[in-house]
Amino acid sequence: EAGVVQSPRYKIIEKKQPVAFWCNPISGHNTLYWYLQNLGQGPELLIRYENEEAVDDSQLPKDRFSAERLKGVDSTLKIQPAELGDSAVYLCASSPSSGGGETQYFGPGTRLLVL
């Protein structure tokens, strides 16, 4: 069974440029998460989707970050414009559902460097 797929794995951009990350969750997983991980720290939740509905986006900086999961399967996280402080690893995770405490399965992440 394929795991969570993320692309690109690495991205280098100049500040003020837009950037987008793509995630394809494990087949059949209704719940999708985006996390941000700064160097030396644990991941922090940005947004959680139940199918196509964003049910927890309280930690998403909405002035520059946006996300979508149009058909309830794959998802895109966008930053526009990127700032130097956005340099981090962006992780996507999925689970069968959020009810019942199912395990979250993480992708390898996208490492972003903003110059």
Place this chain on the structure above:
Amino acid sequence: DAKTTQPPSMDCAEGRAANLPCNHSTISGNEYVYWYRQIHSQGPQYIIHGLKNNETNEMASLIITEDRKSSTLILPHATLRDTAVYYCIVRVANDSWGKLQFGAGTQVVVTP
């Protein structure tokens, strides 16, 4: 506020048991203890979780004290591939199951 406290780092000899402590003195009755690990350049990986009873699976054992204020993750025979950051997380059990709140974790280095 951090819900768990872990040592920042620890070393373990290959083939020996690794015992990773975690303090969660403010844990509530409806909170589970979860352990994840993150190998370098990979996403976090689920290891085990428990409420009050000790748990064991193919990866590790989880020992939770009777008062539930602390727990220990045991890797019975550490290998070099177990070198990773280990996260202890308390997670609310409700309809939405709460989010995973990662701390800084414990960097475990397994040496030959």
